[in-house]
């Protein structure tokens with residue numbers, strides 16, 4: 001199940017699929033109960049200067065970092081107050097820059113593998129928020145502020161028009177250039193395999209070994 005915050009967690013681990021951040025399956029509430037401790041995020045807002053007023057941007061940035069680091073778990077939706085912050089993050093330069101930082105590191109790793117070139121080297125890409133971006137969907141659904149709606153999300157998936165994440169796509173091309181084969185692995189169900197294959201091709205992913213669905 002793909003959630004908005006997986007947009008945010010564009011981590012090397014996600015790309016390498018060594019682990020997939022649990023954020024992808026995360027849940028959010030304003031009041032979190034974890035290990036019996038109840039705490040609430042927005043009272044944690046940082047105060048600015050002597051005036052002591054809250055800086056929302058700082059709070060939302062802290063929330064995002066804590067989610068990425070998996071310190072905030074079991075969240076269901078993005079805090080209402082952070083919709084604007086997240087929209088700016090995702091549609092602005094920062095998300096792209098964050099993606100670039102990660103994919104450049106991934107490429108450095110791949111380049112230094114000393115591959116023997118026997119065609120047996122495979123790079124596994126996740127689909128949602130790694131190869132394909134569901135940002136067009138989330139942009140119309142409050143960037144994760146709205147509770148996740150599987151019906152409408154699946155309607156979006158079934159359109160098969162999700163764009164690639166540009167930096168992931170660059171990495172994909174460069175990996176092919178190194179002679180590494182690509183496999184896609186996704187938590188999407190078998191019923192979405194055909195449309196996902198179609199979508200991958202539309203997004204430019206034309207060369208890969210297979211797509212493995214759940």
Ligand SMILES: *[C@@H]1O[C@H](CO)[C@@H](O)[C@H](O)[C@H]1NC(C)=O
Nearest residue numbers: 147148149150151152153155
């Ligand atoms: C979920 O999405 C479906 C399809 O768009 C819609 O009919 C339904 O009302 C939505 N459910 C909620 C709880 O918003």
